[in-house]
Amino acid sequence: MRNTITQDEAAKRVEEHIHAVVALLPKEARLExxxxxxQNCDDPTDNGPxxxxxxxxxxxxxxxxxxxxNAYFDTIKQWWERHGYQILTDSxxxxxxxxxxxxxxxxxxxxxxxDVGGFYVIASSPCVWPQGTPAPSE
Structure with missing residues (x-):
């Protein structure tokens, strides 16, 4: 088992990814x-602990x-491709x-x-240990 960033660090980095997208939108954009x-990673896809x-x-x-x-999607997709993101789905x-x-x-x-005015951004971290280190009982 290896150490990871902490849950708090993961939350901060999730916000950084989201705000990088928001920075590409017009200044009128308002976040809610x-x-x-x-979320528990008890059944992780990486077969981890x-x-x-x-x-x-x-x-x-x-x-x-x-x-x-659609123009916003194009802008964000191009930014992601230039900044080290792999596009998994573009539907x-x-x-x-x-x-x-x-x-x-x-x-x-x-x-x-x-088409009724909903625009959403969602980001998630990989599996991390809450304290950045495996629990002692692991």
Whole structure:
């Protein structure tokens, strides 16, 4: 078992990924925080040990014109590609969903939108130990 960043550090880095996206949007964009909760990593896809958590935060972004959503998606996708993210899913034109993973730290981030004015950004950390080190009983 190896050490990880702490849960608090993961939460901070999740916010950094989100705010990097928001910085690409017009200054009128207004954030409304949604869920920001740690989730157990008891059945992790990496077959790692129990006791780890992931940090996941979501925001709805208001005051953006839906007619410009596709242009915002293009801007964000291009920024991600130039800044070390791998695009995992781009469901356009069928749907407005874009999902990427940072090659530097394995954090994942997505944006999604709908035609009734909903624009969302969600980011999550990889599995981390709450204190950055494995629990003594592990």
């Amino acid at each position: 925080q949604g869920l920001s909760t740690p 129990r006791g780890r958590v992931t940090e996941s935060h979501s925001y709805q972004i208001h005051d953006l014109p839906p007619a410009d959503y 356009r034109p069928k749907g407005m969903y874009l999902w990427a993973e940072s090659k530097n730290d394995s954090f994942r981030i997505s944006i999604k939108a709908n």
